[in-house]
Amino acid sequence: MFKLSEEGLKYVKSELTRYETKQSAIIRSLYRAQDENGGWVNHDVISHLSEVMEIPAAQIEEVATFYTMFNQKPVGKYHIQVCCTLTCGMMGGRELCDAMMKEAGCKEMGDVSADGMFTFSKVECLGSCDTAPMLQINRDPYTENLNMEKGLQLVRDLRARGKGH
Amino acid sequence: MHSSTTNVPMVKIQVNGQEVEVKEGSTIIEAFYQNKIDIAHYCWHPGLSVAGVCRLCMVEIEGNPRLQIACNTTVTPGMRVSNVSEKVKDAVKWGLDFHLINHPLDCPICDQAGECGLQDQYMKYGRNDSKMGEAKVKKHKVVDLGPRVVLDSERCILCSRCVRFCDEVPKTSELGIFNRGDRAEVGTFDGKPLTNKYSTNVVDICPVGALTSRDFRFRQRVWFLKDKETICTGCSTGCNVKAYYNKEGVFRVKPVYNAAVNGHWMCDDGRDIYKFVNRENRLIDAKLVSGGKTEHMQPMELAKRLGATLKGQGASVALVLTGSHSVEEYEAIVSYFKNDVGTTQIYHWINNPDTIDSFDGILIRGDKNPNTKGLIEVLAKNGVSTQWKSLTDSIGTGAVKTVVVAGPENQALFPDMKVKISELSKAAKLVWMTAGKNSELESLTGDVALLPLKTYVEKPGTFVNHAGLRQKTQPVTSIVPGALSLVEAVQLFRGEELVAKPVQEGEKPNEIGKGRVHNEFTLTRGVW
Numbered sequence: 001m002f003k004l005s006e007e008g009l010k011y012v013k014s015e016l017t018r019y020e021t022k023q024s025a026i027i028r029s030l031y032r033a034q035d036e037n038g039g040w041v042n043h044d045v046i047s048h049l050s051e052v053m054e055i056p057a058a059q060i061e062e063v064a065t066f067y068t069m070f071n072q073k074p075v076g077k078y079h080i081q082v083c084c085t086l087t088c089g090m091m092g093g094r095e096l097c098d099a100m101m102k103e104a105g106c107k108e109m110g111d112v113s114a115d116g117m118f119t120f121s122k123v124e125c126l127g128s129c130d131t132a133p134m135l136q137i138n139r140d141p142y143t144e145n146l147n148m149e150k151g152l153q154l155v156r157d158l159r160a161r162g163k164g165h
Numbered sequence: 166m167h168s169s170t171t172n173v174p175m176v177k178i179q180v181n182g183q184e185v186e187v188k189e190g191s192t193i194i195e196a197f198y199q200n201k202i203d204i205a206h207y208c209w210h211p212g213l214s215v216a217g218v219c220r221l222c223m224v225e226i227e228g229n230p231r232l233q234i235a236c237n238t239t240v241t242p243g244m245r246v247s248n249v250s251e252k253v254k255d256a257v258k259w260g261l262d263f264h265l266i267n268h269p270l271d272c273p274i275c276d277q278a279g280e281c282g283l284q285d286q287y288m289k290y291g292r293n294d295s296k297m298g299e300a301k302v303k304k305h306k307v308v309d310l311g312p313r314v315v316l317d318s319e320r321c322i323l324c325s326r327c328v329r330f331c332d333e334v335p336k337t338s339e340l341g342i343f344n345r346g347d348r349a350e351v352g353t354f355d356g357k358p359l360t361n362k363y364s365t366n367v368v369d370i371c372p373v374g375a376l377t378s379r380d381f382r383f384r385q386r387v388w389f390l391k392d393k394e395t396i397c398t399g400c401s402t403g404c405n406v407k408a409y410y411n412k413e414g415v416f417r418v419k420p421v422y423n424a425a426v427n428g429h430w431m432c433d434d435g436r437d438i439y440k441f442v443n444r445e446n447r448l449i450d451a452k453l454v455s456g457g458k459t460e461h462m463q464p465m466e467l468a469k470r471l472g473a474t475l476k477g478q479g480a481s482v483a484l485v486l487t488g489s490h491s492v493e494e495y496e497a498i499v500s501y502f503k504n505d506v507g508t509t510q511i512y513h514w515i516n517n518p519d520t521i522d523s524f525d526g527i528l529i530r531g532d533k534n535p536n537t538k539g540l541i542e543v544l545a546k547n548g549v550s551t552q553w554k555s556l557t558d559s560i561g562t563g564a565v566k567t568v569v570v571a572g573p574e575n576q577a578l579f580p581d582m583k584v585k586i587s588e589l590s591k592a593a594k595l596v597w598m599t600a601g602k603n604s605e606l607e608s609l610t611g612d613v614a615l616l617p618l619k620t621y622v623e624k625p626g627t628f629v630n631h632a633g634l635r636q637k638t639q640p641v642t643s644i645v646p647g648a649l650s651l652v653e654a655v656q657l658f659r660g661e662e663l664v665a666k667p668v669q670e671g672e673k674p675n676e677i678g679k680g681r682v683h684n685e686f687t688l689t690r691g692v693w
């Protein structure tokens with residue numbers, strides 16, 4: 001059973017007082033819960049939030065399933081979201097994504113690599129066309145101005161960094 | 166919304182060239198609705214909050230270059246609106262085409278066909294071939310939403326009426342719309358069953374065939390059913406309903422709007438009570454068991470013979486009544502027992518004394534009788550005041566030799582039926598008049614007479630609900646032709662002849678209570 005940490009609970013409670021309606025606190029609380037649950041949300045997470053926020057579970061589930069930022073399946077330690085919309089697409093974003101996936105050992109979009117390090121998603125425009133092709137790792141600042149070589153090196157670096165922990 | 170207009174200032178606007186008056190602060194669609202002017206719409210419902218998501222209720226407002234949605238635009242004095250211009254028709258046509266993009270168009274196997282918002286609007290505004298060349302998105306079909314409701318996601322147009330209903334009426338919020346865009350689907354969190362006590366209302370308000378009633382689906386094509394208004398006799402609220410029937414009996418009931426009684430809704434238990442009126446659950450045969458001999462006969466014949474034996478018997482005869490019957494019936498039978506039999510041994514059988522005053526805050530009341538108030542009123546008028554205990558005592562001492570029971574009409578609502586049968590059958594003679602079949606009653610030996618009664622859908626009558634509101638109903642249909650109402654039984658007891666008055670087709674709709682207004686979703690959707 002998922003439970004927010006004490007800190008997380010405090011955070012959610014304070015979010016609840018921030019907006020005109022409680023429902024407005026759902027996104028921020030889901031983010032927090034997702035972080036505490038290893039990067040994804042499931043029904044346990046939603047049930048728990050529903051209880052602490054006193055909002056019907058169905059309404060939280062609506063939000064969680066509407067936004068793609070909430071992962072409904074487990075993800076690797078590094079969730080790599082590669083932009084494949086127009087500019088990035090033209091600048092080789094899709095090929096980059098395929099090659100990085102291969103390097104990382106992920107067969108399909110959304111899969112977790114065998115070592116638990118990586119999950120890839122193709123995402124729509126992240127608003128950084130001038131630095132195409134680009135990607136975002138988890139919720140970190142963007143990784144931009146990529147090419148094939150930088151992309152593959154990124155996978156190798158991340159793997160090394162991940163193992164180091 | 167349809168109640169009195171006291172104190173709220175009125176605003177005059179023009180709708181399709183016609184001047185109408187509505188309360189200040191109303192929306193344009195309310196102006197259409199209250200004045201019975203047709204307007205296409207799916208997501209707006211007079212009993213729910215505004216969502217503004219179906220984009221079908223487009224109107225042109227003079228001086229406003231863009232079309233607006235009528236359900237979320239407030240009227241202003243002198244406003245001129247139209248929904249008959251070419252511009253509006255075109256917008257509705259396209260709106261409809263978008264709704265149909267992923268709709269499976271499986272009308273031939275859809276239970277909603279014949280009362281479907283998509284079909285109705287298509288016949289009015291569409292009649293075009295779809296411009297979509299893309300393959301349709303496949304979604305879940307025959308989803309089990311709970312004991313009463315079945316969901317077909319492909320047919321859903323995401324109007325959110327069902328979601329808002331659960332949020333706003335029972336306030337249980339089980340339903341949500343999950344995922345987004347063309348993958349969005351209605352569902353419950355974690356597949357939990359939809360079990361609130363009002364769940365079948367979502368079937369009524371779903372404008373398409375996405376939500377269907379497990380009880381009713383596939384049992385009849387709706388165009389083979391006729392309907393008439395009556396009330397629900399499931400509890401002392403007395404919700405206004407429409408019963409849908411054919412020669413075989415009643416198939417379903419749906420609520421009819423009455424601001425003073427049930428608003429737009431009814432409870433799930435009330436949906437089921439039509440079942441007891443159908444032939445398979447009825448007592449058909451009149452039967453007289455006397456001195457070890459059993460005779461079967463017409464109910465009329467039995468009533469005449471009973472009358473002859475009851476007359477003038479005085480206080481050795483006791484009458485037991487339940488809150489199931491109409492005021493007229495109580496008046497007839499109480500007067501007969503008082504004046505012709507000569508007894509005031511008249512008892513009120515209360516089926517659920519512990520919960521009788523309970524109320525769930527929405528509609529459901531613990532008094533599972535439609536006319537407890539009416540019965541109490543008639544008894545008081547006739548100076549009858551008795552305690553149940555004195556009946557059982559006098560049966561024990563033999564002071565009461567004959568017990569005549571009238572009711573209950575719907576035995577399922579009488580948990581103490583068995584107990585009462587064994588208690589009352591201790592009397593030397595038992596006459597039981599009831600509508601439903603009952604194996605215990607039918608296997609009683611000793612001196613017993615069983616007389617089949619009509620149910621509330623087969624006779625006219627007045628019912629007084631918990632609040633003292635008198636609602637008069639007319640017969641809906643005939644199901645057990647020989648069965649009698651208590652009024653008829655009394656006439657026969659007295660040796661009078663019955664004047665047969667069969668139920669006429671096409672009789673005027675019933676007049677029940679004031680403030681009743683036809684609501685679109687129980688008639689034909691979107692049309693008045």
Ligand code: SF4
Pocket residue numbers: 320321322323324325326327328351367370371372373375376
């Ligand atoms: S199931 Fe029916 S009522 Fe619910 S959103 Fe879909 S179309 Fe509307």
Ligand code: SF4
Pocket residue numbers: 397398399400401402403404427431432433434435436528529530
């Ligand atoms: S609340 Fe009472 S009267 Fe209304 S539908 Fe339910 S049982 Fe019938």
Ligand code: FES
Pocket residue numbers: 205206207208209216217218219220221222234235236237
């Ligand atoms: S948008 Fe007005 S009825 Fe749906």
